[in-house]
Amino acid sequence: MRPVIPYVIGALLFGAGVYGVLRRRNAVLVLMAVELMLNAVNLILVTADTTVRAALPHGGQVFALFVIVLAAAEVGVGLAIVLQLYRLRASVAVDTVRLDAAPASELDEPRVTTS
Amino acid sequence: MTGADVLLLALGAVAVGAGVLVVTTDQLVRAGLYLVVCLGAVAGLYLVLTAELVAWVQVLIYVGAVVVLLLFAVMLTRAPIGRSPDLNRPGLPAALIGGGAGLGLAALFADAFRWSAVDLPAPGTAESLGTELFRSWVLPFEVLSVLLLAALVGAIIVSRPDIGSRP
Secondary structure: OOOHHHHHHHHHHHHHHHHHHHHEOEHHHHHHHHHHHHHHHHHHHHHHHHHOOOOOOOHHHHHHHHHHHHHHHHHHHHHHHHHHHHHHHOOOEHHHOOOOOOHHHHHHOOOOOOO | OOHHHHHHHHHHHHHHHHHHHHHHOOOHHHHHHHHHHHHHHHHHHHHHOOEHHHHHHHHHHHHHHHHHHHHHHHHHOOOOOOOOOOOEOOHHHHHHHHHHHHHHHHHHHHHHHOOOOOOOOOOEOHHHHHHHHHHHOHHHHHHHHHHHHHHHHHHHHHHOHHHHOOO
16 A cells, blocks of 8 residues: 555645635635545544554544544534524625624624625 | 555545535535535545544544534525525635645655555454543543533534623
8 A cells, every 4th residue: 555645635635625715705615625624634644543653553543533523513613603693694705704893783783784 | 556556546536526626616505515425535545544433433423414514504594506606705825825735735745655655454443443542542532522512512602692692
């Protein structure tokens, strides 16, 4: 087995994820691109576990399991935030979110459709 | 080139192709379905790499739960069926940074490993991985359970503005 093949696949998947996070406006698509990046890292961890003889056996696979659990937690909280944003703004475009607005006043605002 | 190499190349081509389609397609629901293909191909890669338990956990949690949650979010935000022209921002900086990261890391790995070959170990069973998990990694495992509880509580509080805005 040539270790370079899965390593390069993981690197390319990570690049696709970075591109998606920077390119997409829709927050759900940004979350999908983040999942791609997490999967690329998982693939590299599992490949390293298979090809490197470590002091602790199966460390890479254990880390991959931990990353999968973290991804599940991340997507749960992320989707709660996205749905709350949609409830406030009727839009999930990430580049129209004003980060400097006070949160309390935003809750009282009526729904606005951003351009 | 052994059989494992051919399998890795084929599954990797499927994974990278579906991954690129996820970040370039114009249709929201199709992006979610391409993500299923990509994650399934990565699960196949895990199987070839003898990480059996990780492959099935990937299928269960990613394909089964995470993608379904993402598709729920697509539907709850009333995404249009069909093409959406306003999904993307200007692409040149994203293509530069994403392509630079991907190709740069790929070049780094290719330079580090060249075309060297290793022997695949015996297929790793759930038993060996579980033994290792509960022998050497018990504390991170328990911390993760606390983190999952915190994420659960956080998701509930974020999605209920009447709780979150109370002073």
